[in-house]
Amino acid sequence: LKGFGKKTQDNILAGIEKVKLYNTRRLYAEVATDARELLSSLENNKDVCRVSLAGSLRRSSETVKDIDIVASSNAAEKLAGYFAALPQVDTISAHGLTKVSVTLRTGINADLRIVEDAQFPHALLHFTGSKEHNTALRSRAKDIGLKINEYGLWRGAKNIICRNEEEIFAHLNLSYIPPELRENMGEIEAAEKGSIPVLVEEKDVRGLLHIHTNFSDGAESLEGMVEAARKMGMQYIGISDHSQSAQYAGGLKKEDIEKQHELIDRLNKKYAPFQIFKGVESDILPDGSLDYDDEILERFDFVIAAIHSNFNMPEKEMTRRITKSLQNRYTTMLAHPTGRLLLARESYAVNIMEIIDVAAQYGKALELNANPRRLDLDWRNCIHARKKGVKISINPDAHRASGLADISFGIKIARKGWLEKKDCLNCLSAGEMKKYLSRKK
Structure with a gap:
């Protein structure tokens, strides 16, 4: 292309390939609702002997191409007709005795495989x-x-x-x-x-960290988030609003922190033995330092260090920036370690293996951000972190009460990353978490 250098042309071509890929896949969370509805309809059909999701949905992949379902039946023709006539179906591309392929009204493709029960x-x-x-x-x-x-x-x-x-x-x-x-x-x-791990389950989670409130960019009050977590059966919650540099998100000034901590003290008395931990999601500045001085940082029970700016640093500089933040005595964990947004933004350039090694060296946890658009740390890297003994905190990064339920997506990725209960920080009880956080200071 005239006027464009080779590097620019390569970047444009790479961008086109990414868009093509993004257009063929969906977020797990987007597809899961349709899949559950189809599965429920089939489970209630008397011609179905057994039925299950299959494919990448059953494997809990972070993005999926389509919905795969396998069902056994002694009345294949009737079942095929039933599936093709479901109200969710928009168009039918294949309709046989062993396979029915449809496109749903939501634009998602779905395949039903029909077999005899022995198969x-x-x-x-x-x-x-x-x-x-x-x-x-x-x-x-x-x-x-x-x-x-x-x-x-x-x-x-x-x-x-x-x-x-x-x-x-x-x-x-x-x-x-x-x-x-x-x-x-x-x-x-x-x-x-015989060494397959006993994978973590949702019932193993005892508390939720990385919670935002209307002190920064959350939609609900701190007490509202506490009540929502209690209704879920949690023993504790960790409040972590944005730090001062995050002006776009109403980051906390010194006086905001004081007000929030006074409120948490009152609510801890009101809701005891439920525990509310005082935290912050602190921006990692370009030089790797955190967003407050030590006098402020020491007031928190935990600190989540996070990259929210300067995404385009070269790999060595970005890696150095993050490792420096992990060496800070007040850092408890690193949020969304690679910064990716699934099907929207690639990870920033960072040596994630080095990050994991440094986290292991300094006894820091890494977040598995359960927001379905992030699911970061990637499950492949969770496998490496587990081998290195790095604790993973499965965090909802919730900005409203309904966002707490995202923990379920995080659990699926944690399981895919071979994580057991003992590998996950927020599977600790409230008492164990209090001890863990106190020894990190």
Whole structure:
């Protein structure tokens, strides 16, 4: 292109490719609602024996291309017609006895695979994927004299009956592999050794950190957020409004902090034994320092360090900036460590492995931001953080009471990142959290 240098042209081409990718995928949270509605309709159909989500939704991928469902039935023709006629369906692109493909009114594509009940576990395993996981399973089966595909499991001409996925894995001399882990990233080797982790569950979460209120850019009062967390059965909440440099978000000045802390003291008495921790989401300034001096920082129970500006720094400078913030004695954890916005903004240039190593060295936690547009730390990096012994805090980054429910999306990604209860900071009880935060000062 005349007037454009090679670097500019390369950047434009890369941007076009990203837009193409973004246009073919949706956020997990966007698709999950439609998927649940379809699944519920099928579960209530008397012609369905068994039914389950499959594909990337079942594997809890952060973005998905479409909805995959596997159902078993003795009345395939009736079930296919029922699915094609659901009120959510806009257009039908394929309508057979074994597969129905539709586009929903929301623009999302959905495929229903219909099989006989004896085939159900094999079809479910196959269509859950991932492709790489399935390839590894087929290779393993071949090595021990078996053959596996979406239709069944065989030793020679003998069909081996399996009632569920657990039995299929058992015949392959593997412990059960949860769907979230099926990415061919060591799960088969772990299952062979019997060392698949006991993955964290939503019921394990005891408290919620990274909560905004109307002291900064939150939509609700501090007490309103406390009451919402209590209704969820939480033992504690960590308030963390924006710091002073975040003028766009009404960042807290010194007098705002004093008012907020006085309110928290009153509410802690009112709602005891429920615990409200005094925190802040402090901007990491370009030089790596935090947004308040030590005299202010020491007043908080916890400090979440976060990048909110100067995203385009070179990798070495950005990495140095973040590692310096992690070396600050008052930093408790790093928020949304790579700064990505799914299908909207790429991560900033940063050596995330070095960040994880420094967090391990200085005993700092990393956030898994549960906002469905972030889901950052990425699950792949959660695996590395776990190996390094870095605690992960699954945080809703809530700006209103309804945002607290985003914790469920964070749990899904935590599971995909191989995290157990012991790996997750906010699975600590209120008493344990109080001890953890006090020793970090």
